Amino acid sequence: MLSAIYAALFVFIIVKVRFFHISGIRRHYMAGTFLLKVLFGVALSLIYADYYTDRKTGDTYKFFDDAKAIHDSREKGSAVYIKVLTGFGLENDSVALEYYQQTMHLDRQYQVGFVNDNATVVRLNAVLMWFSFGYYQIHTIFWCFLSFIGLTGILKILVKYFPRKKTAMFFSVFLLPTVLFWGSGVLKEPIFLLGLGLFLLGLFQYIYGHWSWKDIVALIIGLLLLILAKGYVLWCILPACAGLLLAKFTGGRRFWLWFGLPHFLGLLLLFILPEIDPNLNVADYMRQKQEAFYNVGTSSDAGSMLEVTPIDGPLAVVTGAPEAMMNTYLLPWPWEWSKILYIPAAIENLMLLICLLAMLWNFKRPYGLEIPIFAFCISFVLILGILAGEVVPILGALVRYKLPSLIFLFVAIFICTDHIMLQRRLPFVRRIIRKL
Numbered sequence: 094m095l096s097a098i099y100a101a102l103f104v105f106i107i108v109k110v111r112f113f114h115i116s117g118i119r120r121h122y123m124a125g126t127f128l129l130k131v132l133f134g135v136a137l138s139l140i141y142a143d144y145y146t147d148r149k150t151g152d153t154y155k156f157f158d159d160a161k162a163i164h165d166s167r168e169k170g171s172a173v174y175i176k177v178l179t180g181f182g183l184e185n186d187s188v189a190l191e192y193y194q195q196t197m198h199l200d201r202q203y204q205v206g207f208v209n210d211n212a213t214v215v216r217l218n219a220v221l222m223w224f225s226f227g228y229y230q231i232h233t234i235f236w237c238f239l240s241f242i243g244l245t246g247i248l249k250i251l252v253k254y255f256p257r258k259k260t261a262m263f264f265s266v267f268l269l270p271t272v273l274f275w276g277s278g279v280l281k282e283p284i285f286l287l288g289l290g291l292f293l294l295g296l297f298q299y300i301y302g303h304w305s306w307k308d309i310v311a312l313i314i315g316l317l318l319l320i321l322a323k324g325y326v327l328w329c330i331l332p333a334c335a336g337l338l339l340a341k342f343t344g345g346r347r348f349w350l351w352f353g354l355p356h357f358l359g360l361l362l363l364f365i366l367p368e369i370d371p372n373l374n375v376a377d378y379m380r381q382k383q384e385a386f387y388n389v390g391t392s393s394d395a396g397s398m399l400e401v402t403p404i405d406g407p408l409a410v411v412t413g414a415p416e417a418m419m420n421t422y423l424l425p426w427p428w429e430w431s432k433i434l435y436i437p438a439a440i441e442n443l444m445l446l447i448c449l450l451a452m453l454w455n456f457k458r459p460y461g462l463e464i465p466i467f468a469f470c471i472s473f474v475l476i477l478g479i480l481a482g483e484v485v486p487i488l489g490a491l492v493r494y495k496l497p498s499l500i501f502l503f504v505a506i507f508i509c510t511d512h513i514m515l516q517r518r519l520p521f522v523r524r525i526i527r528k529l
Contacts, residue, residue, distance in 0.1 A: 095225075095226070095228060095231060096228065096230050096231055096234060099231055099234045099235070100128070100131060100234050103127060103234065103237075103238045103241075104124045104127060104128065107120070107123050107124050107127055107241070108120050108121075108123075108124055112242075112245065113245055115245070115248060115249060115252055115259075116252065116256075117252065117256065117259040118248075118252070118259060118263060122263075123245075126241075126267050126268070127237065127238070127241050129273065130237040130240070130241060130273060130276070130277040131233065131234055131237050131277070133273045133274050133277040133278075134233040134234075134236065134237050134277035134278050134279075135230060135233060136274075137153065137274060137275075137277065137278040138153060138154075138229065138230070138233060138278065138279070141153050141154060141278075142154070152280055152281075153278050153279045153280055154229075155197065156211070156214045156215050156218055156279060156280070157218055157229055157232065157279060159196040159197060159199065159215040159218075159219075160215050160216070160217075160218030160219040160221075160222060161219075161222065161227060162192060162195040162196050163177050163178055163192065163196065163215070163216070163219035163222075164219050164222035164223075164227070165192065166178075166188075166189065166192035169188050169189075169192070172186075172189075173186065173188050173189045173192070176189035176193075177189050177192045177193050178216060178219055178220075179216075180193070180199065180212075196215065199211070199212045199215060210281050210321065210322050210323060210324070211281075213281070213284065213321040213322050214279075214280065214281050214284060214322070217284065218232060218279065221235055229279070232279045233277070233278065233279055236277070236278065236279050236280075236283040236284075237277050237283065239283050239284065239286075239287045240276050240277065240282065240283030240284075240286040240287060242287055242290065242291075243283075243286040243287035243288065243289055243290025243291060243315075244266050244267055244272070244276075244286060244290055245290065246290030246291055246293065246294035246311070247266050247289070247290045247293060247294075247500065248262060248263060248266045248267070249294060250293060250294060250297050250466075251265075251266065251466070251504060254462050254463060254466055255463070255466075255507075255508070257512065258507055258508075258512055261507040261510075261512065262504065262507065264503070265500055265503040265504045265507060266500055266504075269441055269444075269499060269500065269503065270436075270437035270438070270440050270441045270444075271437055271438055271441050271492060271493075271495075271496050271499055272286075272496060272499070272500060273437070274437040275437075275492075275493050275496055276496060280493075281322050281323060282493065282496055284318060284321075284322040284323075285318065285319060285322040285323035285326055285497065286496075286497070287315075287318055288314070288315045288316070288317070288318025288319040288321075288322055288323075289315065289319060289326060289330075289497055290315070291311040291312070291314050291315030291318070292311070292312055292315025292316055292318075292319060293315070293330075294308070294311050294312075294315070295308040295309065295310075295311040295312025295313075295315060296312060296334060296337075299312070300337055300338065300341050300465075301462065301465070323497075325477075325480065326477070326497055329473060329476045329477040329480060329498070330469075330472075330473050330476075331355075332355040332356045332359050332472055332476065333352075333355075333468065333469045333472035333473055333476075334469075335355035336351065336352035336353065336354065336355050336356065336468065336472070337352065337465055337468075337469065339351040339352065339354060339355065340352050340465065348464060348465070348468070349468070352465075352468050352472075356472065360411075362375075363375055363376065363407045363410060363411075364407045364408075367407070375407075375410075376404055376405075376406055376407045376409065376410050377404075379404050379410065379480070379483060379484050380403070380404040380405070382484045383401070383403075383404055383483070383484045383485075383486065386484065386485055386486055386487055386490070387486055389487075390486065390487045397435075397487055397488035397489045398486055398487060398488075399420060399424075399486045399487070399488055399491070400486070401413075401416075401417075401420065401482070401483060401485075401486045402416060402483070404483060404484075410479070410483065413479075413482075413483050414479045414483075416482065417478060417479045417480075417481070417482025417483040418475070418478045418479060418482055419482070420482040420491065421477075421478040421479075421481050421482040421491060421494075421495045422442075422445070422474075422478055422495065422499070422502065423442060423445075424438075424442075424488060424491070425438055425439050425442065425488060425492075426439070426442065427439050427440070427442050427443035427446070435488070435489075435492070437492075438492040441499070445502070445503070445506075448503065448506050448507070448510075449506060451510060451515060452506045452507075452509050452510045454515075454518075455510050455511040455512075455514045455515040455518070456509055456510070456511065457509060457510065457511035457514075458509070459508050459509065463508055466504070466508065467505055467508045467509070469501070470501040470502070470504050470505035470508070471505055473497075473498050473501050474498045474501055474502045474505065477494075477495065477497065477498040478495065478498060481494040481495055
């Protein structure tokens, strides 16, 4: 009953609140998509319950169980609860320390570089316990709504610049199998999708729109969520963001020159920084992260280990890029359905190949304000694809790490597809779009 109440409340908000109203997209489609996400979130939890019988190894349940341990500490008083929740002051409170030690994922065994995003999800779950009363599927509904906010922010940007391709953009943002499946569970993905959507909404409003205090708040909140939930995503979009800002400050002239400058400098620093200070060796950080993934895969007996090229220096990062891109965006192949968790990615890769062929058959060069969006997409897709493909040797994890850039890969493909020519050649596509 409580789950139904929360779901109905969020549907009401989606239908009534202006933020979710997008010109050309019917409101009941938005509400229906949210409910579809909830169904996928529930399905993910059931698959995890059957697939990962040990709750200590399945991401979604291990975060929830740790959060429950934190929430139980409230029985010892608010001071104990705050210490367990934040991790501060434990050394002076044996009771708080005892509850903290009941958790298993607030500290990482293999910590390299970024903020511990496991702790972020656990703590958010613990706060949500006050509203869910410990019922797991209520967390699913809240997580779906959080990711829905972020995805709506991304869609608002795209629809503004591609008003004649709203259906394609809606599909790219909301309906990709990977986004529906992994972006709807009690995992890290919904949190960084929220952060990514808010951050990009604020940024693009500043560059190409009229900035207001709401956009500033969205940008700051989005930035904090990206740092806390998935720091690598922020690093992957920074060159594109810097390029767009440079293009803005130079009046938009010679766009590709100014947009490409941060990318060139980033590549240059990859080779120069280790010579200046060994602690600034990005390639070595990637190697450490790759080894950490191997350690996790070996200790958990992961059945989807890939043979990736060892990262022995900056040059290896560059030469390994093609293989990394293939691993990230083309694996698993459409016929590789050996595991149930691969099915969404396998179906998606088949869709990707079909969309690529349609684009090549009906190619159109981006123009005007399409160019900055296209440039952002390509930059994000390349950088995250190379990073994930070289660092992550576990296919089951790789299909999740590519999630944010996958949205923009399909967006880039649809930007370069002449939809008018496609509809003329395939009239049934026009009939389907008109019915929508």
